[in-house]
Amino acid sequence: MTVIVLICGLPGVGKSSLASRLAPLINAVILSTDHIRKELFKKPKYTRKEKALVYDVLILVARFLYEAGVNCVLDATFNSERSRSEVKTKLRLNNECIRIIECICPEEIVLDRLKHRRQGYSDADASIYFKMKKYSEPIIDEHITVDSCNISKLDMGRLINYLVKR
Numbered sequence: 001m002t003v004i005v006l007i008c009g010l011p012g013v014g015k016s017s018l019a020s021r022l023a024p025l026i027n028a029v030i031l032s033t034d035h036i037r038k039e040l041f042k043k044p045k046y047t048r049k050e051k052a053l054v055y056d057v058l059i060l061v062a063r064f065l066y067e068a069g070v071n072c073v074l075d076a077t078f079n080s081e082r083s084r085s086e087v088k089t090k091l092r093l094n095n096e097c098i099r100i101i102e103c104i105c106p107e108e109i110v111l112d113r114l115k116h117r118r119q120g121y122s123d124a125d126a127s128i129y130f131k132m133k134k135y136s137e138p139i140i141d142e143h144i145t146v147d148s149c150n151i152s153k154l155d156m157g158r159l160i161n162y163l164v165k166r
């Protein structure tokens, strides 16, 4: 079964790191909003319009890959219930094909990571982390939670089982 995996979580919790580790294990393509944004806009302004275009491109490509039978890992914040339900509605797929991973990490570690992170696709810093934290909502739908602090101890077999062998 072809699956689309949503990796949700606040900035710096380790979503992109988890996506890179996971994707090759399930033959998935990673689609990252941070990456798409930097391809579309040299100097992003994070306006509502810009964000809408980034997510539309993400969804369009994910849908295209899904039709071609390619698994996708969507690396985006998805911190509100609306953002998650919107992506599911726009993908026009039933819940069967969608898996949700909540990526978490203790706050003091996230803040330290954000301080020392090398230049990459993400522009998020501590202030963005706290801003997003205010608006983040608990995930209602079935999901699996991964603590990126314990990633070396993470049972990848169990995670893969949950994602592709249901």
Ligand SMILES: Nc1ncnc2c1ncn2[C@@H]1O[C@H](COP(=O)(O)OP(=O)(O)OP(=O)(O)O)[C@@H](O)[C@H]1O
Pocket: 009, 010, 011, 012, 013, 014, 015, 016, 017, 018, 034, 113, 114, 116, 117, 118, 122, 123, 124, 148, 149, 150, 151, 152
């Ligand atoms: N398990 C880990 N152990 C040590 N460092 C980690 C781990 N996971 C991620 N990091 C580091 O923490 C920083 C943030 O991780 P990452 O970029 O994956 O987070 P993110 O959730 O994708 O953030 P953003 O939302 O800003 O894209 C990076 O510098 C990364 O190398």
Ligand SMILES: [Mg+2]
Pocket: 015, 016, 017, 034, 075, 122
């Ligand atoms: Mg990232």
